[in-house]
Amino acid sequence: MLVRRSFLGAASLLALPATLRAQALEKPKLTLAVGGKNLLYYLPLTIAEQLGYFKAEGLEVSIVDFAGGSQALRAVVGGSADVVSGAFEHTINMQVKGQRLRAFVLQGRAPQIVLGVNPKTMPNFKSVADLKGKKIGVTAPGSSTNVMTNFVLAKAGLKPSDVSIIGVGATQGAVAAMRSGQIDAISNLDPVITLLQRSGDLKIVSDTRIVAEAEKVFGGPMPAACLYAPQSFIDKHPNTTQALANAIVRADKWIQAAGPNDIIKTVPEAFLLGDRAVYIDAFLAAKGALSPDGLVPDKGPETAQRALASIDPEVAKASIDLSAVFTNDFARKANQKYPKA
Structure with a gap:
């Protein structure tokens, strides 16, 4: 024992x-x-x-x-x-x-969110105010890409209701939505942004991948x-x-x-x-x-x-x-x- x-x-x-x-x-x-x-x-x-x-x-x-x-x-x-x-x-x-x-x-x-416009549907884009009445693709409604969009719109005097927000995800679906002209602008992240940029399907309006640019946009870190x-x-x-x-x-x-x-x-x-x-x-x-x-x-x-x-x-x-x-x-x-x- x-x-x-x-x-x-x-x-x-x-x-x-x-x-x-x-x-x-x-x-x-x-x-x-x-x-x-x-x-x-x-x-x-x-x-x-x-x-x-x-x-x-x-x-x-x-x-x-x-x-x-x-x-x-x-x-x-x-x-x-x-x-x-x-x-x-x-x-x-x-x-x-x-x-x-x-x-x-x-x-x-x-x-790291980039807001850009579609050169096909908005060839004469001059300022954010031109987005009034347009369709903007975000990863999902209510997500940070939507918040960034609202913020940039507000600085240009536009309300969220002045545009149509469409969820396009964060993969090939988002790329396809831009290339087919289903959306006039996009608020998304990499690698989606770089893919669209390299193929000429995106004109960048605001780029918060750059820390200094992000701090300028938001007024701080x-x-x-x-x-x-x-x-x-x-x-x-x-x-x-x-x-x-x-x-x-x-x-x-x-x-x-x-x-x-x-x-x-x-x-x-x-x-x-x-x-x-x-x-x-x-x-x-x-x-x-x-x-x-x-x-x-x-x-x-x-x-x-x-x-x-x-x-x-x-x-x-x-x-x-x-x-x-x-x-x-x-x-x-x-x-x-x-x-x-």
Whole structure:
């Protein structure tokens, strides 16, 4: 009996590290929603997945891809997803609606969204005011591409109701909609934008892939893609949240040190939209707008609130607690764990 007890005691000690690891992550299996996973806007998410960074943190992440960020947002609000890889501004919009969502690691330090017109249907385009009465394609109605469109329109004195907003997704469907003349303008991201640009099917009006241009458009640093989750999820699963932040920060740093060939070898073939050269150009155009460290810039939430308030009366009149829509605590710890790429 003593021998058996000793054996069981030793076995328990051997099993202890694994048990502790299992206890450390409150929710090792989780669902993450994203709107347009192929976009360079979400490149850190894809890198973290493809290079096994989530697995290295003990996570099994099931990524569900939607046509646009507004649909990914609905998934987490409805309970079918735990976390969203989406646009930062959704955290502000949802606080106004009584939903507590919080960003905890950044993927993009500029929106990377490009608004451009169709040279076929608008050959005489001179200014944004010419878009009145026109059809504008966005990834999905209510998504960040729609918000950017409304913002640029507002600066030109136009209301959202002055145009027709059409959801065209973020892949070949968006390209086809422009080339066939179904839409007169498009608000989208890379690689869609670079593909249209190279084929002469796009005239750029506003380009927030360039950090300086984005800051000029929005009047300050405009945080973009991030991981956000309900505050209740973060409170209940702090170690899981930290593991997610670790993986994304590691991916952020890897991207900054990577060359175009490294990216091409890592992303799924389908993301290239049939043209590797276009994807390389798109990556080089977007790289500067990707976050180097996962940290939300200090003035970023204020910029996002101002931008939203200028186009949404509800946001303008609401009393918003910006400290509740983001935290850099997890990203800071992730940078301590992964100081280099």
